[in-house]
Amino acid sequence: LPRRTRSRAPPGAAPAMNCRAEVLEVSVEGRQVEEAMLAVLHTVLLHRSTGKFHYKKEGTYSIGTVGTQDVDCDFIDFAYVRVSSEELDRALRKAVGEFKDALRSSGSDGMGQISLEFYQKKKSRWPFSDECIPWELWTIKVNVVNLANEQERQICREKVGEKLCEKIINIVEVMNRHEYLPKMPTQSEVDNVFDTSLKDVQPYLYKISYQITDSLGTSVTTTMRRLIKDTLAL
Amino acid sequence: AMDTDLSSQDRKDLDKFIKFFALKTVQVIVQARLGEKISTRSSSSPTGSDWFNLAIKDIPEVTHEAKKALAGQLPAVGRSMCVEISLKTSEGDSMELEIWCLEMNEKCDKEIKVSYTVYNRLSLLLKSLLAITRVTPAYRLSRKQGHEYVILYRIYFGEVQLSGLGEGFQTVRVGTVGTPVGTITLSCAYRINLAFMSTRQFERTPPIMGIIIDHFVDRPYPSSSPMHPCNYRAGEDNGAVYPSVEDSQEVCTTSFSTSPPSQCVFTVTKAHFQTPSPVVTDTLKVPVMGLAFSHQLSSSRLFYQPATLGAGSADMGYPVLFAGGLNAAHPHQLIGLGKEGGVPPIPSQPAHGTQADRERMYTPLDGVHYSAATPSSSEDTETVSNSSEGKCGSPHDLLETIFIRKVGAFVNKPINQVTVANLDIPFAMFASKNVDLEDNDPMVNPPDSPESESPLQGSLHSEGSSGSSTGNTHDDFVMIDFKPAFSKDDILPMDLGTFYREFQNPPQLSSLSIDIGAQSMAEDLDSLPEKLAVHEKNVKEFDAFVETLQ
Numbered sequence: 001l002p003r004r005t006r007s008r009a010p011p012g013a014a015p016a017m018n019c020r021a022e023v024l025e026v027s028v029e030g031r032q033v034e035e036a037m038l039a040v041l042h043t044v045l046l047h048r049s050t051g052k053f054h055y056k057k058e059g060t061y062s063i064g065t066v067g068t069q070d071v072d073c074d075f076i077d078f079a080y081v082r083v084s085s086e087e088l089d090r091a092l093r094k095a096v097g098e099f100k101d102a103l104r105s106s107g108s109d110g111m112g113q114i115s116l117e118f119y120q121k122k123k124s125r126w127p128f129s130d131e132c133i134p135w136e137l138w139t140i141k142v143n144v145v146n147l148a149n150e151q152e153r154q155i156c157r158e159k160v161g162e163k164l165c166e167k168i169i170n171i172v173e174v175m176n177r178h179e180y181l182p183k184m185p186t187q188s189e190v191d192n193v194f195d196t197s198l199k200d201v202q203p204y205l206y207k208i209s210y211q212i213t214d215s216l217g218t219s220v221t222t223t224m225r226r227l228i229k230d231t232l233a234l
Numbered sequence: 235a236m237d238t239d240l241s242s243q244d245r246k247d248l249d250k251f252i253k254f255f256a257l258k259t260v261q262v263i264v265q266a267r268l269g270e271k272i273s274t275r276s277s278s279s280p281t282g283s284d285w286f287n288l289a290i291k292d293i294p295e296v297t298h299e300a301k302k303a304l305a306g307q308l309p310a311v312g313r314s315m316c317v318e319i320s321l322k323t324s325e326g327d328s329m330e331l332e333i334w335c336l337e338m339n340e341k342c343d344k345e346i347k348v349s350y351t352v353y354n355r356l357s358l359l360l361k362s363l364l365a366i367t368r369v370t371p372a373y374r375l376s377r378k379q380g381h382e383y384v385i386l387y388r389i390y391f392g393e394v395q396l397s398g399l400g401e402g403f404q405t406v407r408v409g410t411v412g413t414p415v416g417t418i419t420l421s422c423a424y425r426i427n428l429a430f431m432s433t434r435q436f437e438r439t440p441p442i443m444g445i446i447i448d449h450f451v452d453r454p455y456p457s458s459s460p461m462h463p464c465n466y467r468a469g470e471d472n473g474a475v476y477p478s479v480e481d482s483q484e485v486c487t488t489s490f491s492t493s494p495p496s497q498c499v500f501t502v503t504k505a506h507f508q509t510p511s512p513v514v515t516d517t518l519k520v521p522v523m524g525l526a527f528s529h530q531l532s533s534s535r536l537f538y539q540p541a542t543l544g545a546g547s548a549d550m551g552y553p554v555l556f557a558g559g560l561n562a563a564h565p566h567q568l569i570g571l572g573k574e575g576g577v578p579p580i581p582s583q584p585a586h587g588t589q590a591d592r593e594r595m596y597t598p599l600d601g602v603h604y605s606a607a608t609p610s611s612s613e614d615t616e617t618v619s620n621s622s623e624g625k626c627g628s629p630h631d632l633l634e635t636i637f638i639r640k641v642g643a644f645v646n647k648p649i650n651q652v653t654v655a656n657l658d659i660p661f662a663m664f665a666s667k668n669v670d671l672e673d674n675d676p677m678v679n680p681p682d683s684p685e686s687e688s689p690l691q692g693s694l695h696s697e698g699s700s701g702s703s704t705g706n707t708h709d710d711f712v713m714i715d716f717k718p719a720f721s722k723d724d725i726l727p728m729d730l731g732t733f734y735r736e737f738q739n740p741p742q743l744s745s746l747s748i749d750i751g752a753q754s755m756a757e758d759l760d761s762l763p764e765k766l767a768v769h770e771k772n773v774k775e776f777d778a779f780v781e782t783l784q
């Protein structure tokens with residue numbers, strides 16, 4: 001077995017092996033699932049994306065500019081800010097759409113969770129494939145409720161909006177702890193830390209997965225989706 | 235002893251970072267309260283002018299205000315930069331909603347790298363600010379501003395003042411960044427009783443810091459530039475801590491739940507927004523966009539015609555405008571502006587008097603939204619409650635007089651508005667009752683309460699009307715209308731309240747009426763076989779129909 005070496009972490013921070021995990025829970029109506037998930041995921045990625053790096057000689061680099069935009073929800077009395085990147089938005093919408101479909105087809109219970117994991121790649125020597133070492137994991141547990149009438153839906157719009165406000169505040173609290181972040185990579189290492197495939201922004205390497213809980217409470221499937229191009233795949 | 239002194243380059247960089255961070259913080263906050271969605275583009279190639287690697291536009295006036303407030307200084311211990319967000323109604327009443335504070339404390343992080351870590355953390359903090367500015371209650375309010383109210387900002391530098399936020403305000407921390415010279419903290423204190431709307435219970439306390447806004451209307455005038463709609467107020471002229479006299483600008487109207495017990499909301503009239511009328515006062519610079527409300531009161535607006543009012547009005551000798559007790563330290567500040575605000579104290583007068591008499595008493599009030607006249611005979615700054623002592627028996631009445639009958643605060647303008655033209659008095663609507671179209675409306679003429687309408691309401695109106703540039707100040711007088719809580723403003727002339735009242739007693743079902751009932755049961759039974767026969771003939775049709783349903 002290859003020897004695992006710990007990557008050097010900044011002082012006072014958790015080693016890369018220990019992944020910081022945050023769990024958020026929301027109860028939403030079926031048609032609110034997508035917007036609620038996007039709101040949370042985009043808020044996290046807003047904090048975990050930088051501008052594109054441009055490496056210059058002597059190991060210095062400059063960073064591009066990240067734009068932001070407001071998004072209004074249609075089914076929730078809520079608005080959030082996301083990074084201005086259509087590619088990133090598309091990727092998230094795709095994942096969330098799949099999650100929503102899985103939730104819907106899973107049965108009447110409507111419970112599941114979607115996870116956003118930030119990881120670093122650690123190169124291993126051939127023939128071993130690279131390791132993915134997570135350093136931050138966000139899990140959103142979703143409980144889908146069914147509402148009987150329009151009045152309940154209206155209340156749900158407002159309540160879920162308020163709940164999401166709380167979630168945003170929670171996310172910001174976590175971000176403010178300034179806990180472990182991968183150190184800024186050299187040019188050769190940048191793809192081990194960041195997703196450089198997008199043309200306008202550069203999020204940390206991430207992957208989104210989800211689980212649907214059936215009525216027995218067990219996880220039915222774990223679908224792993226690689227949303228980044230793994231250029232080193234064997 | 236200093237362990238590792240900051241290199242002079244680092245120090246310079248740090249100061250620059252903090253300065254631009256402060257400026258960008260202000261931009262983010264103000265832009266988040268403009269009432270529009272913000273959108274900026276990502277750019278992969280660095281332009282060099284985007285501080286903290288974020289595309290945040292710079293509104294020139296905002297930068298100017300911020301720089302003026304900072305006056306070349308940086309946030310330091312005891313010297314915080316505050317962005318105050320407040321709401322101002324068409325009547326000119328305002329209320330503080332939020333205070334965003336950029337503070338510095340003494341906790342230093344000597345080890346941290348300025349040019350790299352501090353910079354990136356400041357960038358992260360700005361992102362957090364972008365996110366948090368959308369989740370406080372004022373965001374939703376600001377998205378709906380334009381007609382009945384606008385959102386204003388004010389930047390000041392010095393000590394944080396949270397007293398204007400009312401009781402029970404909440405705080406949210408946006409984040410902190412440690413630096414070698416101290417820890418930067420960014421937080422927001424916000425009023426929470428925005429959302430109480432109309433169900434707020436009346437409390438026997440000094441005037442409530444509350445405001446009722448029940449429906450929101452889209453802004454009538456699309457602004458030419460996205461930055462424009464934000465009215466702004468100039469900060470301190472002297473740069474000092476906010477002087478207390480200025481509290482008068484902060485005053486807000488009290489909101490009242492009505493008597494009859496159902497909670498009603500009164501909407502701010504839309505009547506005054508036909509002609510934009512930029513009004514500049516000493517302390518307010520308002521490029522009013524599509525709003526016509528005045529910041530100045532002229533004297534003629536502040537009296538009423540007691541003789542023509544109902545008997546009860548004699549009890550309240552004077553119009554009493556109210557302000558929410560903003561500054562806890564000066565609870566009567568607003569009530570008796572005569573002491574400090576340059577308004578002459580209102581001497582007591584008998585309830586009767588000519589219009590001219592009244593007129594003499596008041597002088598224009600510059601820079602304040604309205605004056606408050608104490609109904610009592612003394613010139614002291616008394617609360618209104620003093621005036622009503624002994625005049626009303628029931629606690630309910632007492633409550634009412636304290637708050638001058640909430641009926642007033644915001645009124646709806648129905649299609650059939652009442653105009654009392656040629657009556658250059660503020661409370662003209664009280665003047666001649668027979669003009670009222672809704673004489674039977676208990677809200678307008680409540681049978682149990684002596685003073686029929688709120689002088690507050692009238693005076694609020696007068697302020698608004700006086701601001702209209704047409705000079706036709708009372709064309710826009712509106713009727714108070716009963717609006718049930720949470721009802722949306724309808725496009726149709728009939729609103730929920732009217733609908734409710736009209737259909738409270740629906741007509742009887744015809745089947746229950748005597749005529750039909752007179753038909754005997756026997757007749758019904760007799761006709762049944764015939765009906766059955768007919769139906770049987772058509773059974774094929776019915777079957778076909780049922781088929782189509784499946």
